[in-house]
Amino acid sequence: MNSKNYDIAVQLRHEMHRHPELSNCEQNTLKLITNYIEKYTDFKAINTGTYLYVDYKVNDDKYIAFRCDIDALPMDEYIDVEYGSVNQGVCHKCGHDGHSSTMLAFMLEVSQQKPKQNILFIFQHAEETVDGAKVCVELFKKYNVDCIYGYHNMSGLAYKKIGIIYDIAHLGSYGMEIELIGKESHASEPEKGINPVFAFADIVANLSTLTKGALCSVVHLDVGQNAYGISAGKGYLRLTIRSDEDEILTAVKNNIVNYTKEQAQKYGLSANFTYSDYFPVTYNHKESVDKVIKAANNLHINVINLEKPHRASEDFGVYTQAIKGAMFYIGNGEDYPSIHTDEYDFRDENIAIGADMYMELLKSI
Numbered sequence: 001m002n003s004k005n006y007d008i009a010v011q012l013r014h015e016m017h018r019h020p021e022l023s024n025c026e027q028n029t030l031k032l033i034t035n036y037i038e039k040y041t042d043f044k045a046i047n048t049g050t051y052l053y054v055d056y057k058v059n060d061d062k063y064i065a066f067r068c069d070i071d072a073l074p075m076d077e078y079i080d081v082e083y084g085s086v087n088q089g090v091c092h093k094c095g096h097d098g099h100s101s102t103m104l105a106f107m108l109e110v111s112q113q114k115p116k117q118n119i120l121f122i123f124q125h126a127e128e129t130v131d132g133a134k135v136c137v138e139l140f141k142k143y144n145v146d147c148i149y150g151y152h153n154m155s156g157l158a159y160k161k162i163g164i165i166y167d168i169a170h171l172g173s174y175g176m177e178i179e180l181i182g183k184e185s186h187a188s189e190p191e192k193g194i195n196p197v198f199a200f201a202d203i204v205a206n207l208s209t210l211t212k213g214a215l216c217s218v219v220h221l222d223v224g225q226n227a228y229g230i231s232a233g234k235g236y237l238r239l240t241i242r243s244d245e246d247e248i249l250t251a252v253k254n255n256i257v258n259y260t261k262e263q264a265q266k267y268g269l270s271a272n273f274t275y276s277d278y279f280p281v282t283y284n285h286k287e288s289v290d291k292v293i294k295a296a297n298n299l300h301i302n303v304i305n306l307e308k309p310h311r312a313s314e315d316f317g318v319y320t321q322a323i324k325g326a327m328f329y330i331g332n333g334e335d336y337p338s339i340h341t342d343e344y345d346f347r348d349e350n351i352a353i354g355a356d357m358y359m360e361l362l363k364s365i
């Protein structure tokens with residue numbers, strides 16, 4: 001790619017990194033990206049207030065869409081870089097600053113080369129909380145979009161190489177909170193209360209059977225309080241459930257709910273269930289994966305076929321439930337720190353790989 005375009009994109013990356021914003025609070029980030037788009041291209045950025053997109057239309061054919069994410073994580077800056085985060089407790093530790101800057105680099109190339117395809121550039125908010133894709137997918141009602149592509153940087157994958165997988169790319173998942181309410185009593189008279197801890201113990205002991213076929217983690221168990229005079233009357237069990245099939249996610253949820261209700265009845269407790277962070281399975285369509293591989297081959301970039309889907313979820317799956325598309329990966333290096341860790345920082349050089357891949361994918365439609 002053009003080196004001036006690259007430099008501008010890196011500048012945006014560092015500015016985004018310096019001023020990160022949490023999911024659903026990306027107002028200044030949207031303004032920053034808009035400024036770059038309007039300063040360096042002749043495109044009009046459409047800022048919806050929550051996300052932004054650019055509609056590049058040259059004819060009446062279908063669109064090809066590209067999506068990046070713009071949100072940061074509730075983490076502190078740890079590494080010593082001159083563009084370090086100035087927002088305490090917020091930091092770009094998933095590399096979304098790099099994904100957004102790649103999109104800008106790609107747009108700069110498009111604005112200069114004027115390819116003959118309709119393109120939708122989507123800067124999506126709130127990927128980490130799964131709120132963003134559900135909102136941005138509405139664009140497909142307004143625009144006739146044929147397919148969508150996006151990438152995520154990936155530690156553990158060889159530096160600057162492309163990783164891809166057919167079919168399931170990321171497991172689906174959700175968080176589940178089980179609240180059990182009984183009755184507190186004096187700790188000397190537990191028989192006068194209803195302590196939910198025994199029901200929780202039964203549920204936890206049976207989790208591996210109840211969640212068969214899925215991956216379940218207990219993330220929090222909170223029963224009663226730190227007071228030796230009181231036998232607990234209420235508690236919470238929080239779990240995450242992951243699977244490569246949406247049907248299994250539903251079946252496991254039903255198993256847990258039914259078993260919990262049985263236990264609640266047995267002990268005389270009331271049970272409530274709350275769900276959060278539902279990510280559908282991210283499915284990569286064969287035709288789109290083939291095009292990613294072809295694009296990488298044309299650019300003489302090695303492609304690594306990943307053997308297993310990612311356990312971590314990705315809300316890109318919302319898009320590929322609606323239209324065909326694929327998520328691919330660009331390697332940070334086998335030993336590079338993982339995303340969501342203190343030591344991690346996006347590698348600027350991957351901006352050029354991503355932008356080149358997007359330009360090449362344009363030729364595939």
Ligand SMILES: [Zn+2]
Nearest residue numbers: 094128339340
């Ligand atoms: Zn993340």
Ligand SMILES: [Zn+2]
Nearest residue numbers: 094095096152
């Ligand atoms: Zn991410």
